[in-house]
Amino acid sequence: MNNDEYDPNLVNQFLKYDYYDRGMMKWQGFYLSDHTAVLDKNNRVQDRKRNEKHIEAMTAEMIANTINDAIVKCYSVQIDKAERSIEGIVPSKVEGLISGWFGSQIIVANEAILIEEIYAIKKLAP
Template sequence: MTKETSDSNLINQFLKYDYHDRGMMKWQGFYLSDHTSARTKKSNEEESKQALTHAIKMTSHEITEVINSAIMKSTPVSIDLSTKNIDGTLLEPVTGLIDGWYEDNLIINDAKVNIADIYAIYFSSY
């Protein structure tokens, strides 16, 4: 359609009555690459948390032997805790050198781990 043949009344009628611009609503369906990568990362983290499983449950005697050996040899350990978080998934293993103990707690990387909460403990390389 050329400028000479266009009907200005027809255009005005279309813009006034027929055409409805959705404004910003049309942009809300688009995700930025930052958003999609953040969502993918979060879903991967959630899947890895769901996939965590316990090692074989150790007796209190076995746990004590590993703790004593780790302290004497300054060897890093990885501890599976028997507690779960609010979502019902297992907590990440606590890994590091045993810095000491206080009452019924081990001190690992400035964090206290109750000995009663240890499900399994094994030597680690960090």
């Protein structure tokens, strides 16, 4: 189309009567690749959390022996707490060195954990 064929009345008629702009509705269905990548990542994390299981249960004596060994030999541990959320999701395991204890609590990764709340504990490879 060149300028000789341009008819401003035809354009105005199209915009006034024939064209319907849906405004922001047209943008609501579009996702950028960044958005879909984040959504996929969040879905994978949620699926992993839903399918995560507890480590094999340990007796109180086994837990106490592992804690003592970890303190004496200074190795990192992974602690699985005996709890689940309302949705049935097992919380993330706490990993790190046992940096201290007082009473019936141990300190791992700057988090105080009651020894009675420990479901299982295992030594992490160095």
